[in-house]
Amino acid sequence: MRRRRKRKSRGILIFSSIIALTAAGIGYKTIPGLAEAAGKLGEVKVGFESDPKNYTGEMDFNFQSINGEDEILSSGYGWQEEQDVMKKNESSGESGPKPYPSKWDTGEGTVYKNTFERYSGEKYIGLDDGGQVRNETDISNGVLLEESKEMPEFKIELNDEPQVLIMHTHTTESFEPFEREYFDSGFNYRTTDSSKNVVMIGDKITEQLENAGIGVIHDSTIHDYPSYNGSYERSAETVKNILKEYPSIKVVLDIHRDAIGTNDSIMQPVVEINGKDAAPVMIISGCDDGTMDMPDYMKNFRFASLLQQQMSSDYNGFTRPILFDYRKYNQDLTTGSLLIEVGTHGNTLEQVQYSGELLGKSLAKALLKLS
Numbered sequence: 001m002r003r004r005r006k007r008k009s010r011g012i013l014i015f016s017s018i019i020a021l022t023a024a025g026i027g028y029k030t031i032p033g034l035a036e037a038a039g040k041l042g043e044v045k046v047g048f049e050s051d052p053k054n055y056t057g058e059m060d061f062n063f064q065s066i067n068g069e070d071e072i073l074s075s076g077y078g079w080q081e082e083q084d085v086m087k088k089n090e091s092s093g094e095s096g097p098k099p100y101p102s103k104w105d106t107g108e109g110t111v112y113k114n115t116f117e118r119y120s121g122e123k124y125i126g127l128d129d130g131g132q133v134r135n136e137t138d139i140s141n142g143v144l145l146e147e148s149k150e151m152p153e154f155k156i157e158l159n160d161e162p163q164v165l166i167m168h169t170h171t172t173e174s175f176e177p178f179e180r181e182y183f184d185s186g187f188n189y190r191t192t193d194s195s196k197n198v199v200m201i202g203d204k205i206t207e208q209l210e211n212a213g214i215g216v217i218h219d220s221t222i223h224d225y226p227s228y229n230g231s232y233e234r235s236a237e238t239v240k241n242i243l244k245e246y247p248s249i250k251v252v253l254d255i256h257r258d259a260i261g262t263n264d265s266i267m268q269p270v271v272e273i274n275g276k277d278a279a280p281v282m283i284i285s286g287c288d289d290g291t292m293d294m295p296d297y298m299k300n301f302r303f304a305s306l307l308q309q310q311m312s313s314d315y316n317g318f319t320r321p322i323l324f325d326y327r328k329y330n331q332d333l334t335t336g337s338l339l340i341e342v343g344t345h346g347n348t349l350e351q352v353q354y355s356g357e358l359l360g361k362s363l364a365k366a367l368l369k370l371s
Helices: 002-023 032-041 080-091 141-148 199-211 231-245 297-314 349-368
Strands: 109-115 124-126 132-135 164-167 216-218 251-258 265-269 271-273 276-278 281-286 322-325 337-344
Touching: 124 141, 132 141, 132 297, 141 297, 164 199, 164 231, 199 216, 199 251, 199 349, 231 251, 251 349, 265 337, 276 349, 281 297, 297 322, 297 337, 297 349, 337 349
Parallel strands: 109 265, 132 322, 164 216, 164 251, 251 337, 281 322
Antiparallel strands: 124 132, 271 276, 281 337
């Protein structure tokens, strides 16, 4: 325990030094000793709304985004270790249900509660009515900003026909059971229990759309178990079959959860809304680099921008920047197709259910503008 605390203290000291240097307008990489120490711990580029001193929450400096990028914002892929576990399960012949644990071990892996701030930098675009876009493409920020002002082309009809499909490519993605300081490293954050995985978030979103009189189908087909590989191919077939049966559907939302952490520490990002902790939400809107057969990607982006601004104006701090990147994620199937990450594996069941409720309310408001 002492060894872990010593490492944590050193990380916080380095992190504090970087904040102080940033506030003074000095790049920390110009300080050889500090740059070397930061490199050993895993470099992190932290974004602040205005003043670095506004940073809130305790953070272990070992945090890295999933693919070794230089930012706390992850890339929406999920935890690499989870894929390794899934492969082991496949090879071992396990094919039955994956139960959610009823008992938990107390390990040394630390859960860090944190609140994201607004990000700054050349690739971040502020939208007119709130929220941001993280542009990872060669398309200029100016073009994206103009596109974000355009309304989606589809219209929502308030009748008996379904307009929205909620589904899950990685259906078994799960969460922390409750707030605690340490996590159980024996749990790989996947379960076929639909009351403990992302299906419960879809239920909350569905409830809010139905309350608003918007027809919705929530499909809970498991696409990532027992085999993780091929999840998107299987979910594409599910979506195609539902769209064939219900051609009235305009919007397809693939609800996931993110994962930010290391082998011995995970992040629990939260934002307080109406006195309760909610897990922040991140939209991923794919862009075609010419190889994906997705010519209408900008129409998806317009819808992403509408929803992002609605959520941001309804609940301050609820959204992480839209990730606009060269990804497909079956977003070629409609012009209202988005992937949405609700929280991370470090968030609790209660936090993400609350986020599903908030997301559903904002989504209903956004869609009613298109009716």
